[in-house]
Amino acid sequence: MGKYFGTDGFRGEANVNLTVEHAYQVGRYLGWYFGRDHKAKIVIGKDTRRSSYMFEYSLVAGLTASGADAYLLHVTTTPSVSYVVRTEGFDCGIMISASHNPFYDNGIKIINGLGQKMDAEVEAKIESYIDGEQPEIPLAQREYIGRTVDFAAGRNRYIGHLISIPIRSFKNVKVGLDCANGSASSVAKSVFDAVGARTYVIHSEPDGTNINDSCGSTHIESLQKYVIENGLDVGFAYDGDADRCLAVDEKGHVVDGDRIMFLCGKYMKEQGRLKDNTIVTTIMSNMGLYKACEREGLRYEQTAVGDKYVCENMMANGYNLGGEQSGHIIFSKHATTGDGILTSLMVMEVMLEKKQPLSVLADEVTIYPQLLKNVRVADKKTARENPKVIAAVAAAGEALGDDGRILVRESGTEPVIRVMVEAENDVLCAKYVDQVIDVMKAEGLVLD
Known part of the structure; x- marks a missing residue:
């Protein structure tokens, strides 16, 4: 991770640690970087946060001042920006969103010409420019000044792409x-x-401040209730920028990303469509997923947390299914990034083709109890490398043995250490999570 760019772009509270000046500088650098030998074309999408409009205008000012043409998709999903970039010949794309974070946060995600998250090398150059470590970029003049283009048609083509995918x-x-x-x-x-x-449909009336507010994939309990009360066959919950999806079966039970990957992976294997019979997961996937995969003859790989790393593994090895427990699922035949709406279409295909309700399909994975607690710290690296914290983590891992595991990692987007334990029961999970957090508190690493 860089100084400003984490695993999911440049993210922070709007006009606190992600400001309009930052957005302008990002636009200035990208417009110049991609326009050194031709007229750069860069497409921009945004979510429904109040500050997204402010950042959109600031990015456009920076891009056009450097000579690039900015194409506006307006309110749209992150995967739609990815799709438009790779199918319409853009130099790169920008998505203005903080995903599942509250409305007062925002972020700038940069997508390369292949529709994937931008290379760390380019992000590092942007950071260097923001910090004044590079020569000033010349302003475009006269006919070389960029223009802004309304490109809502790009979003409509993406919708058409999704509609073309279902086979029945x-x-x-x-x-x-x-x-x-x-x-x-x-x-x-x-x-x-x-x-x-x-x-x-529920929670589809954005007002600029209600994004992710007691709704969506991070607050799925309202969809669970809605599915039961209305006798629905299935429900799907998205996050703020719709690059992740969690499902709810007809009984109101949550079906997370691990179970979605399993049921889709098993189906694709049966169809002869799963490359090397392999699913790409992250270290956060549940042990229950791996045990179910082993039972069904499915192979799996593990990456660091972040769909960016899942995608890198998939592209390097030609795998066509991977994702995260949180619901970032990549179906590389149709997309190069996580796509929540695409994921829901793929789940529907399995249900319809196998003629089984989601509850039956998902029940093949027995999820181990898992407890994850986020601990706000002054410095993530210091907390993670504290010798007493390391010793406490090792002791918990030894005590859990083969019947559980502990994982302690830094958040890629927040000043947070995540402590996760999987074990045979909830009591053990709480015991070992709290043991590690208590050591962190005793060492003075935790913010009040």
Whole structure:
């Protein structure tokens, strides 16, 4: 991770540690960097946060001042920006979003010409420019000044792409969608309606401050209740920029990313469509997923946390399914990044082709109890490398043995250490998580 760019872009509280000046400088550098030998074309999408408009205008000012043309998708999803970049010949794309964070946070995600997250080398150059470590970039003049282009048509083409994917109609299937008052509000219902579903939508009235507010994939309990009360066949919950998806079965039970990967992976293996019968996961995936994979003859690989690393592994090895427990799932036949709406379409395909409800498909994975606590710290590296914390983690791991595990890692987007334990029961999970956190507190590493 860099000084400003983490695993999911440049993120922070709007006008606190991510300011309009930062956005302008990002635009200035990208416009110059990609326009050194031609007229750069850069496409921009945004989510529904109040500050997204402010950052959009600031990025556009920077881009056009450096001579680039800025194409605006307006409110749209992160995967739609990825799709448009790689299919419409753009130099890069920018998504303005802080994903699942509250409305007062925001972020700048940069997507390369292949539709994947930007190379760390380019992000490092942007950081160097922001910090004044590079010569000033010349301002474009006269006919070389960039222009702004309304490009809502790009989002519409992405919607058409999604509609073309299902292999059969969703007719008479009652589907609930929780759009998190975010980007999915502009896309999801159109897709499900077009393929014949009886679509029920909640949290699709964004007002600039209600994105992810007690809704979406981070607050899925409202969708669980909605599915039960309305007798729906399935429900899907997205996050703020719709690059992740969690599901709810017809009984109101949550089906997380691990179970989604398993049921899709098993189906693709049966169809002869899963490359090397392999799923790419992260170190945060549940032990229950791995035990189910071993039982079904599915191979798996593990990467660092972040769909960026999952994607890198998939591209390097040609794998076509991977993702995270949180619901970032990549189906590389159709996309180069996590796509929540695409994921829900893939789950629907498995349900319809196997003629089984989601509860039956997901029940093949027995999830181990897992407890994750986030600890706010003054310095993540100092907390992670503290000798007494390291010793406490090692002791917990030894005590858990083969029937559990402990994982302590730094957040890529927040000043937080994440402590996670999987074990045979909730009591053991709480015991070992709290043991490690108590050591961190005793060492004075935890912020009040």
